[in-house]
Amino acid sequence: MFDQTIVTLSISSLLLPVFGFALIVLFNKRFPQIYKLGIGILLFGLASAITIMVIKFTQYLHNDIIFRFTWIDFGNIPGIGKTQIVLGVKIDNIATIMLFVVNLISSLVHIYSLEYMKGDSRFNRYYAYLGIFTFSMIGIVIADNLLMMYIFWELVGLSSYLLIGFWYEKKSASDAGKKAFLTNRVGDIGMLIGILILYTNYHTFTFDQIFHEISLGHIPFGSSGWLTATGILVFLGAVGKSAQFPLHVWLPDAMEGPTPVSALIHSATMVAAGVYLSLRIFPILTADAMLFIAVIGGFTSFLAASIALTQNDIKRVLAYSTVSQLGYMVMSVGVGAYTFAFFHLVTHAFFKSNLFLGSGSVIHAMHHEQDIRNMGGLRKKMPVTYTTFVISSLALSGIPLFSGFLSKDGILAGSLAFAHLTGHWLLPTFGFLVAMMTAFYMFRLIIIAFHGKPRNQEKYDHAHETPLVMTIPLIVLATLSLFFWFSPNPVSPESGWFLSKWVHTPQQVIPNESRYHFMINDNTVEQENAENSAPVMNSEEYEHAMHWAHIPTLTMSITLAGLGVLLAFLLYQWRVFDPDKWAEKLKPLYLFSLNKWYVDEFYAATFIGGTIGLSKLLSLFDKYVVDGIVNGTAFVTRGLSNISGVFDKYVVDGAVNGTAFLSGLLGLGFRKLQTGKIQTYIVLVVFSILILLLLI
């Protein structure tokens, strides 16, 4: 009976923000205070999310709430049968948690922006866009089918585009918005083709039905190669949205948007949608697809972390850090550590949005200064911002007692277990290197920006702690970065309710020969789940490997993170080593990192340049060749009719004087051939038709 409540609440928290968007856009001139509507709706959304969470976890822990409706009905198609396009929502445990995360962070950003965006000429419009973002993000979270996922996928793309380019007077901002949308579309093409494959084979978009069909042994086009391809193609959507290599280039540029937007969309929620999608399709990922995903994720995390080491823009460091952490999550999906991917998604959402909001606080205080080399010493001026920033950095760096440690450790253990089982040792190597690099670049950032002496005295003097509307969200999020929310034991995530009760790895549905051997369920373990919920994976082999990896991961990750922090202090705080000298010594590497591996330059020269060049070439081809043939034909025809006109006038006309009417008409026509008179052309045309008819 409470399931109706859950459906109602989730659908209203989905739809209200979009009504808010419409009302604000339509009436923002008439009612300057209308942005409050957006905030009110979000607070309602947060209340709904909490209610849903309470009901779901108390009443329906093992049952998914599903609500479906027919969107398009094609009736009975011969050869296929009843064909419908059914949409629906599915509130399972991960959707419930995501609803809470999205609504919470969105609410905090709504409040925070009251101060941050104060005085902006498009203040109301900003809130409208936040509304449409919340709407589309919730849509992704609660979708129970791929089509709806794709629909909202594109819509978050729109809101991201609008918000990145919010200050569209700046060319860099509108460029960044466009780049984000187009880069995402590249991935979306893959996702679209993947969806087309699934629909062609199963005539449904619904996850559960697709999984059911596959579990019966119906694989796409009867080939395991297509099954792998399908998984990878749908995953390409995630590569775009979650900014994975090679489509990661848009996310750092997306920092052109207002900073609260970066906190909400480009770190905590939307970019995590890719990971969420990968989790949704997890049951159909073959061994090859999983390896592909793991390698993409592992490499991305390394690539981005290596770039973050040298960046000087506070937001860019955080942006690359986000790409890197998303890489972690993606790798985690690939190595089969499903639960830790989702776990890290949640913990990361809190501490990374906190870091962005903290950087926003700094930027706000420093009057839009983003270069950390012009900061310094802010610790004393902005104690709240500093403290919360450090807490979140510790979480991000994977220091015990903080949430990030729990989730990140799981991912590293997962990659180590995976390597142990499959021999792909490169993945944990990436993982542990990144752990150290993360600790280093975060503390480099903290030391340069907050410690030491101010480098720009004037800006420093004007700086001050930001007001409560901005610091309260920081405090809330910093608190959520502590371990005890997730697990009573600060070094063991498994003992927490999050992993032991709420989130389980679903069982894969693909044929056993397509899976990794350790993804095959043990028959010995009994299923304890209720019918409505996806069966849980039970593989003793995998459990053993994870268990084996636990202690080595724990020691190594703490050591490496500690080393990273220490190195940052040695270089930037205590100046035992001079960072500039080291940069000079390692110049090629330093420049490679500073210039982001030259990926943007490479794309500009190849894909973008190629597309523009081809478009110009085809445009010329169109003008001179295709149209040239048309005009040439016209020219020749005109010439021929001129000749026949002359022939007509002097030969035919002279000979057949009697047919006065016809010759008069023709004569009139052809004499005035180039005058542009319409009759002329009509006659010409009529004559041409006659010739054509005679010829054919």
Add this chain to the structure above:
Amino acid sequence: MSGFPILSLLTFIPLIGMIVVLLLKKGQEKEVKYVSLIATGLQVILAIILIANFDFTKGGIFDPNTFQFLENYKWIEIFGGSWIGTIKINYIVGADGISAPMILLTAIISFIATLSSWTINKSVKGYFALFLLLDTAMMGVFVSLNFFLFYVFWELMLLPMYFLIGIWGGPRKEYAAIKFFIYTLVGSVFMLLVMIGLYFSATQTLPDGSHAFTFNFFALMNQSNYNTTGILSPLNPHNLRFIAYIFLFIGFAIKIPMFPFHTWLPDAHVEAPTPISVILAGVLLKMGTYGILRISYPIFPQITRELIWYIALFGMINMIYGAFVALAQKDFKKLIAYSSVSHMGYVLLGMASLTTIGINGAIFQMFNHGTITAMLFLIVGVVYDRAHTRGIYEFGGLANQMPVYTGFVTVAFFAAIGLPSLSGFVSEALVFLGAFSVEAIRTVTIISTLAILLGAAYMLWTLQRIFFGELNEKWKSLPDLNGREYAMFIPLMLIIIFLGIYPSPMIHLMNTSVTSLVNFISANSVNLTMSGF
């Protein structure tokens, strides 16, 4: 509804309007405009009545008994000599799920185009007379169920269109007009040949038991009506049906316009006044694909099935080539014109699938392209009216100068990009779903998906160049939309949003007919396993 000649009224109300316009005195320009507005307004009301009374369970296509609002009168009956016999041509009009969306579209677009014509002040009487004549001809094409009648209306469109571009157009109007005229006329000649060929190949049994040659679509679709000697008779071992199919296809392809017959379109659009561009993109381009579905497909089902790979291929070329060329344009209107080429490619691809979903998507795309591109051309018109230039690079920063206008532009652009929740997405998705499910054209479909990226590229780039950035000093005084422009944009936008969120009514309208068309083709053709590439 039986007995009420709603289709004839829909077709000839503009003609009556034209006569009224011609009877008005010189100087009564306001009255002329209102007469047109009333005529096209009545058309919209009638079209809505038609849809409201439409029986969604009736298929139409090949079966006169399931056509709705059918009117069948004796029209021409002349003795044509001993070997031709008596020529009996009926005036026969009717609607089914394929024509109903087009009838609605024609009515809506004509009404909006009338509003957009309000600013015409050069020989107003002549303009509106021709405009209304064009409206009659367009509606006539969509309701005709007889090849001869179809052809008459088809040709009737040309003349007003020619003058409307040639007199009220831009600097190179004469070139554009004659190009349009000759190009489409060449297509008509091809069609005429096929029409005559078909006429002499099939006979229809009359109520009195005698047989007579026929232009009737239903009769031509029925294989048993063909004689053994006609050059386009499938019973004739030396028939020329294949060549006829190609001829007919070219005739329609020019109108779509399909690569490589598309170059008249950018010229015609660039020179045509805004309302005529709206008509051209909104309605005229649909006639090509409509003709293929109405005539080529059911009359030549076997050849259609054999050629689907090529149809899909040309669809793909249109989609990608059109998008690439659009990307390079510096003239706003030309860019939109090429985007039309690209978007009409989706229609071809969907049609080529010969599946219910794909053809539903294709017709839906025709309707959506009609509304979306009409809006895009109106958008170009608004800025051209004010700034007297269409150079994309001459603008910038209009978003702050004309915020309401920018809002409508954003909706229209994203509709063209195929953003979900706007109508273009649904039809494009259905086209891809339908086309992908057919193995023969799967590779082509996969390549075609590139168009959704290129489409976003040229649209967003245009949005950026015209509306974002700093405002050019020159345009500091451009006013935002006026009431009349609101009246043009709002209905189109509401349709685009409504059908994007709730496409069911439109699918419902088409689905039965589409299914019977698909069934008819598969029943009347041998299923050949084709392998593309």
